[in-house]
Amino acid sequence: MSPSSARPAGPPARILLPYPTERIGLPGVAAELWDGRGEGPPRRVLDEVEFFVVPYTFASAAVPLLARMPRLRIVQSLSAGVEGLLPAVPPGAALCNARGVHDASTAELALTLILSSLRGLPGFVRAQDAGAWQGGSFASLADRTVLVVGHGSIGAAVEERLVPFECEVLRVARSARTAARGPVHALADLPALLPRADVVVLTVPLTDGTRGLVDAAFLAAMKDGALLVNVARGAVVDTTALLAELRGGRLSAALDVTDPEPLPAGHPLWQAPGTLITPHVGGNSSAFLPRALRLIRAQLERFLAGEPPRNVVSPPAG
Known part of the structure; x- marks a missing residue:
């Protein structure tokens, strides 16, 4: 963590936020507002900004503004992944991610995708649309082995929600360590772990080390009939390699x-056998806003007190 990210003594900071400070819980703090729409704040504002909270889902709109903020000290993202912002953050400014904000929402969706896929819900929905009573026997999550690839805060939240389902959980992160519920293996251990897993859940950040991590060799190491769940970033998976496995019917996803992303109309993934797709909604639920507001408040309080921020990402944590 760079000492330069802490605010020195001097004139009041210029703060740029997507929400009013009254809503954040700091009604006495003056701030400019920008919700991500339009061309952005006027130059007189950008020239003075020291603390910038990037509006959620508007990172691409915020990127060109960063070079126009000469006094910028902190860029607070409201996303867990910051790969789109990281290259644009100017020297001397700290980039902070939203660690903890999306854990509950993303973990909930991961469990939804697992259970829906294993228990055949997509087929039931299609049968309902057709007015057909279509039964059968489907896989249970109980007694399965689930491999969580990326045991950060989101991966740990996924594990906590898996525990009541009577399944075994294997954990992988960038480096080996011990977590509250057991050992965390290193990425290098994946070839030995993948053949054991009935379900593989991806929760890694997108970095140079994880881009294309799930390639043909990774997929080939998964056991027949296994389910791949991706709530991380699309580019973690080699789409061509995944399509080959899905079309062959050996894996589901x-x-x-x-x-x-967005997945264009007509893309072969839409029609791939054994595939359930949701449109990148893992973090975007009613759980987002209260957690985002708490994070912004905590980071602003530290900044205004001259303390360095938390969740500094350089490079993104694994």
């Missing part, structure tokens, strides 16, 4: 993120 539940994807909240894709590469490319």
